[in-house]
Amino acid sequence: MAGSVEKLLALLELEQLDVDLYRGAQPETDRQRVFGGQVAGQALVAASRSADPEFELHSLHSYFLRPGDTRVPIIYQVQRIRDGRSFETRRVVARQHGREIYSQTTSFQKPEDGYEHSDRMPSVGTPDEGLSLADLAAARSEEDLRHWQHEWAGLDMRHMGMSGRGLEVDPATPAQARLWVRVGGELPDDPVIQKAAFTYASDLTLIGATLVPHGIHINSPKLQPASLDHTIWFHRPLRADDWWLYDQASPSASGGRGLAIARVFSQAGELVATVAQEGLIRRIG
Structure with missing residues (x-):
């Protein structure tokens, strides 16, 4: 995955094969299947290349249909569904x-x-007051730290607490988790790249938020997790390489699925995006 900002940018640089047809490269990874944020970010880039530059991406809705194979490139086909005076719609497969x-x-x-x-942004400490996810990985084991550095070091993520551990338990909202997040290096000013990098990062922690009340970690051998769908609404300009607060809550888990909804705030306190995802959280054994 994106072990550095340079590797993340390389993932988002698609090769054009024909009109509205692109190929996305794969990173070196230990993962057995493609990370959902990678395919979502690459698809966003493909869709944006067909849009009028005067139009800005304001939402995406997506489904993860099959596990991706990390050994071969991914082909992206763009369909130009609608070109209107105020809105343009694209579909990417x-x-x-x-x-x-x-x-x-x-x-x-x-x-x-x-x-x-x-x-309004909730009251929360600064990123410097949070616990680095790299440090948390190191505290678990040397192997967990090696995995983080190889797969995720392109992201800087600071854990600010979850329900019962750093956040007061709210019976009305029993599953909450907050993190400060940013890409760990400078990105181009291009809004497409900023939004694609944000989309990449937005898929990493939502399933974990659905597990908060249940005392099980997403990497537990007793759990089969997978992203099922992913939606983002972009409300205001954002930069993925500046700190943003990922204020996550899970309103429901049932039927082996968990729903997470996240408000995204800039460090200045602006609500810049909203993210929603349903994930598989199937018990094993």
């Missing part, structure tokens, strides 16, 4: 071995003025 592994629908809007309101 990702394929490997002749089969669809992921689908994404994106919507782009020409910027316009309108009514404004937003949630």
Whole structure:
């Protein structure tokens, strides 16, 4: 995966094969299947290349259909669904071995003025007060630290607490988790790259938030986890290489699935995005 910001940028640099047809490279990884954030971020780049530059991506909705094979590239086919005066819609299908592994629908809007309101950022400490996920990995084992450095060191993530551990338990919202996140290096100013890098990072911790009340870690051998779908609404400009607060909550887990919803705040306190994901959290044994 993205062990550095340079490797993350390389993942997001797609090769164009034909009109609206792209190939995404694979990183060196120990993972047995493609990380969902990778295919979502690459699909976003593919969709954006077909959109009018005057239009800005404001939402994406996607499904993870099959596990991706980390040994071969991914092919992205873009369909131009609609070109309107205010909105453009694209659909992207990702394929490997002749089969669809992921689908994404994106919507782009020409910027316009309108009514404004937003949630207020919760009271939270600064990133410097948080626990680095790299340090937490090191505390578990040397092997966990090696894995973090190889797969995820391109991201700087600071754990600020979860329900019962750093956050007061709220009976009305029993599953909460907060992190400060940023890409661990400078990215180009291009809003497409910023949003694609954010999309990549946004998939990493949501399933974990659904497990908070149940006392089980996402890497437990007693759990089969997988991302099922992923949605992002972009409300205001954001930079993935500046700190953003990932304020996650899971309103429901049932039927072997957990739902997580996250508000995303800039360090200045602006609500810049909302993310939602349903994941498989199947018990084994």
